[in-house]
Each structure stands twice: as structure tokens, then as C-alpha cells.
Amino acid sequence: MSGKLQKAKGFKKSRTGMYISIATSLFGVVGTVKRAKQARAEGDTLQLVDVAVSAAGIVTGVALLVRELRRLDLEDVVDDVLD
Template sequence: MAKKAKNFKKSRTGLYVSLGTTAFGAVSVAKQAKLAREDGDVLRLIDAAVSAAAIVTGLAILYRELRRLGDDDVLLG
């Protein structure tokens, strides 16, 4: 049981949790970008854009891992 819990990040469920938390971070970046536009703060707007690019890249990597996982789910068997 402990081994299964240790490999949670490599499971399908773990990847879904990671996808969800990464996508939830997009809400924070959207708020940051909105505030930066309202204030006219170019530096904060650039920071929001870079953060958004990191989120998109992270989601793409997690999606690729989810596709690679296939039927090798450590929690299912």
C-alpha cells in the first residue's frame, strides 16, 4: 500500500490532480493580468504573460504524461 501511495504522482489520478491544480493557477494569472492592465503596469503584465506560458507548458507536459501512462496505472493494479 505504501508503494502505491509513493507512486501517486505517476498514476492517472495523480496526473488529473496535477492538471487540476495547474489549471487552477491559471485563474490567479488571469487576475494578475487583469489588475496589471487596469493599473497600466507593463512589468506585471509581462510577468503574467510569462506565468501563463509556464502554465500552458506545464499542462502540455502533464497531458503528454497522461497519454503515455496508458494502462500502466499503478493504483489500478
């Protein structure tokens, strides 16, 4: 595997990468809210269910990213104590 590819894979697990992932996930909220408003206006129950499932996916994804970010912080603290 090339060095650049390895570096890119490591970025996703970095603190900066986590923050970018969280921001990207939260950006999806804008589209979900727009779809919810449109579905309500049209009275479309199926679209409302779809929006609810999408919102649950966003919440779950952000929660997983926050948990991983906390693990990174915990590993930093443990590394500092062991050094």
C-alpha cells in the same frame, strides 16, 4: 524507503495523480487572470510580462502532464496487447 512513501511517489505517476496535477495547474489560471486584469488597469507593463511568463509556465506544465497521461494510456494499450 517506507511503503507509504513509495506508494505516494507512485500516485504522482498514476492516472488519478495526473488528473489532479492538471486540475491544480489549471487552478493557477484564476490567479493569473486576476493579476492580468489588475496589471492592465494599472498600465503596468512589467506585471503584464510577469503574467505572460506565468501563463506560459502553466501552459507548458499542463502540456507535459497531458503528454505523460497519453503515455500512460499507450502503455496500457501495449500491456493489453502483450497479455
